[in-house]
Amino acid sequence: MHYAPVIECQQVCKTFADGDSVIKAVDQLDLQVFSGEFICLYGASGSGKTTLLNMIGGLDRPCSGEVFLDKHPLSHYSDDTLTDVRLHKIGFIFQSYNLIPVFTALENVAFIMQMQGVDSKIALSKSQAILQKVGLGEMLNRRPSELSGGQQQRVAIARAIVAEPKIVLADEPTANLDSKNSEQLLELMHELNRDLGMTFIISSHDPQVIEAAERRIELADGKIIHDDSIQN
Numbered sequence: 001m002h003y004a005p006v007i008e009c010q011q012v013c014k015t016f017a018d019g020d021s022v023i024k025a026v027d028q029l030d031l032q033v034f035s036g037e038f039i040c041l042y043g044a045s046g047s048g049k050t051t052l053l054n055m056i057g058g059l060d061r062p063c064s065g066e067v068f069l070d071k072h073p074l075s076h077y078s079d080d081t082l083t084d085v086r087l088h089k090i091g092f093i094f095q096s097y098n099l100i101p102v103f104t105a106l107e108n109v110a111f112i113m114q115m116q117g118v119d120s121k122i123a124l125s126k127s128q129a130i131l132q133k134v135g136l137g138e139m140l141n142r143r144p145s146e147l148s149g150g151q152q153q154r155v156a157i158a159r160a161i162v163a164e165p166k167i168v169l170a171d172e173p174t175a176n177l178d179s180k181n182s183e184q185l186l187e188l189m190h191e192l193n194r195d196l197g198m199t200f201i202i203s204s205h206d207p208q209v210i211e212a213a214e215r216r217i218e219l220a221d222g223k224i225i226h227d228d229s230i231q232n
């Protein structure tokens with residue numbers, strides 16, 4: 001059951017200069033995402049998936065058009081406010097895990113909540129609980145270099161979801177995982193979607209991820225060429 005669009009893209013464009021020519025990475029794209037959806041963006045390399053996720057998450061700004069988050073146009077926010085909005089509403093999972101090498105698994109997860117101003121003790125206990133949930137309860141004190149790729153990815157996921165954001169944006173989250181770890185990650189994301197109603201937008205080339213999504217959206221040349229929610 002979907003209640004309200006949490007994200008809306010209206011005629012969103014993003015161009016990049018490439019020498020004398022211009023690349024239209026995202027081209028007049030319209031999209032509505034509803035609360036609780038589990039979406040996979042797929043399409044050839046260079047079709048615009050990462051660029052679109054970055055604009056939805058406020059990491060990058062469109063050249064024209066507008067992205068709305070909970071009906072608020074992101075362009076009206078200053079960079080500082082946007083950082084704050086992102087911190088409280090959106091969890092990011094990147095292909096490269098972006099963990100802080102000198103922090104332990106526990107500290108990497110707790111860090112986001114501490115930035116949100118959550119009391120340290122509470123942040124650490126919530127982080128411990130979420131690391132247990134992703135199967136890393138025995139590895140709280142290991143640094144990223146002491147964890148496997150799959151385990152590092154699970155720390156990154158724990159970090160993205162610990163503050164229970166409304167929206168999770170994941171850019172090729174299974175790209176560096178074997179099929180068993182990919183399956184476990186997918187199960188975890190589905191569980192969070194089902195139990196906590198988190199909205200997921202995942203970009204992927206992985207047939208396992210595409211198959212498991214409720215709504216599949218295909219991009220080509222910065223445009224949507226297929227959307228399961230639209231009869232096309």
Ligand SMILES: Nc1ncnc2c1ncn2[C@@H]1O[C@H](COP(=O)(O)OP(=O)(O)OP(=O)(O)O)[C@@H](O)[C@H]1O
Pocket residue numbers: 016017023024025043044045046047048049050051052
């Ligand atoms: N910072 C940038 N500067 C110049 N061109 C860029 C930049 N970021 C993206 N592009 C170009 O924009 C287009 C879309 O790139 P994007 O990374 O969004 O595609 P993608 O679908 O995520 O690709 P992949 O599946 O390979 O990750 C590509 O042609 C890319 O080369």
